[in-house]
Amino acid sequence: MLGKMGLKPFLIYEIKELTHGEPDSPRIVSFKMRPVDGLRFDFVPGMFSSLFLKPDDKLFRSYSIASSPNEDHLEFMIEMINGKFTSQLANLKVGDEIYVSEPRGAFTYQLDSQHNDLFLAAGIGIAPFFSMLRFLKSGNLKRNIYLFYSIKHKEDIVNHSELQSYEELGLKLVYTVTRDPDDRNWNGERGRINMQMIKKHVESFSSSTVYLCGGIRFVKDIVGELESEGIEDGRIKRDIWGE
Ligand SMILES: Cc1cc2nc3c(=O)[nH]c(=O)nc-3n(C[C@H](O)[C@H](O)[C@H](O)COP(=O)(O)OP(=O)(O)OC[C@H]3O[C@@H](n4cnc5c(N)ncnc54)[C@H](O)[C@@H]3O)c2cc1C
CATH class of the missing domain: 3.40.50.80 (Nucleotide-binding domain of ferredoxin-NADP reductase (FNR) module)
Incomplete structure (x- = not known):
């Protein structure tokens, strides 16, 4: 289902895998997720989405997408700093749902580059x-x-x-x-x-x-x-x- 949070379209994703960077980087958690009903957003490498824990939640944060557009899941790499949002993310388990806004941003890779x-x-x-x-x-x-x-x-x-x-x-x-x-x-x-x-x-x-x-x-x-x-x-x- 494509929902709307304010002006932002969002999709519901289910968390499929949570990887803690231990022993190397224990504060970084990789969240891999798939859309619940198969719908997915297109994006260009470098874009970010906002994540919400509930559709009507005022609390959300933006995260860069770490996966490639041609993978079958979305991945976010998040540093768990125990702030307002990351302290809530820390409670999520595999199988939980999360709301992901349509990707956006201008920090995108220019494929035609001929230089260093x-x-x-x-x-x-x-x-x-x-x-x-x-x-x-x-x-x-x-x-x-x-x-x-x-x-x-x-x-x-x-x-x-x-x-x-x-x-x-x-x-x-x-x-x-x-x-x-x-x-x-x-x-x-x-x-x-x-x-x-x-x-x-x-x-x-x-x-x-x-x-x-x-x-x-x-x-x-x-x-x-x-x-x-x-x-x-x-x-x-x-x-x-x-x-
Ligand atoms: C476009 C965009 C893309 C982003 N992509 C990522 C991403 O891929 N991975 C990621 O982990 N974060 C990313 N962030 C940061 C993220 O949106 C949150 O700010 C971060 O997760 C902290 O949220 P919080 O509610 O837990 O902390 P809050 O309670 O909002 O903030 C606590 C304090 O920590 C500071 N802070 C934020 N991030 C860090 C950090 N990494 N280390 C130390 N202090 C910090 C904040 O500036 C604030 O002063 C991105 C932000 C933007 C705007």
């Missing part, structure tokens, strides 16, 4: 990039993509082996930890993603499209640096969440 694309993700800002990479993989579409993924601790990396598997499509993966300055076993980057780090790994990015997803501070800081390198605003796509 930069994906810059902070924390759970990695979620929409999974949708993009899964979509590319499903069509064996090779692209020159650099993914810079910043996490507080190395244990926070979501689906490391899946991300590594995209290297065969041309993905170059750069992890950076922001909170483990003294970890001798870490041989990735350290500190927040910045221009110096990007230049170290990417030879030429002047014609790149940059996709940024994360908290407002992360996005603001890096956009300023990109603009001072001459990357026009029109080539910087951003998805900004909260603080």
Whole structure:
């Protein structure tokens, strides 16, 4: 049944699988769900939906879709921060129903790219990039993509082996930890993603499209640096969440 919540059309989904990122990232839970009556929304990788627990509920939150449009389920990767909504999501079980609004958003991947694309993700800002990479993989579409993924601790990396598997499509993966300055076993980057780090790994990015997803501070800081390198605003796509 296609319902309406205010102006937002929604569909009812049933939760089919809940995967906790343990032992690696216990705070991240992947919710996989299927539409109850088979109807489904089309979407483009990078879009988000709002989730509601009841159709008449005023409480809802937006989440990027992490699955590819050609998969038979929708997946959301959610950091359980014990806030107003996530504390309620934490009670959901397989078989429970959830309301999903029609996907929307302009943070969508441009398939025709001929250049080095930069994906810059902070924390759970990695979620929409999974949708993009899964979509590319499903069509064996090779692209020159650099993914810079910043996490507080190395244990926070979501689906490391899946991300590594995209290297065969041309993905170059750069992890950076922001909170483990003294970890001798870490041989990735350290500190927040910045221009110096990007230049170290990417030879030429002047014609790149940059996709940024994360908290407002992360996005603001890096956009300023990109603009001072001459990357026009029109080539910087951003998805900004909260603080
Ligand atoms: C377009 C869009 C897409 C989003 N996609 C995702 C997604 O794929 N996965 C996901 O986990 N979240 C995503 N979010 C964030 C999500 O909508 C909620 O804000 C988040 O789940 C917290 O909701 P809450 O009610 O539990 O916390 P609240 O009670 O609303 O907020 C508590 C506080 O936590 C802050 N906060 C929000 N998220 C985080 C975080 N990850 N870490 C630390 N503090 C945080 C808020 O800014 C607020 O100050 C997205 C937001 C937007 C706008």
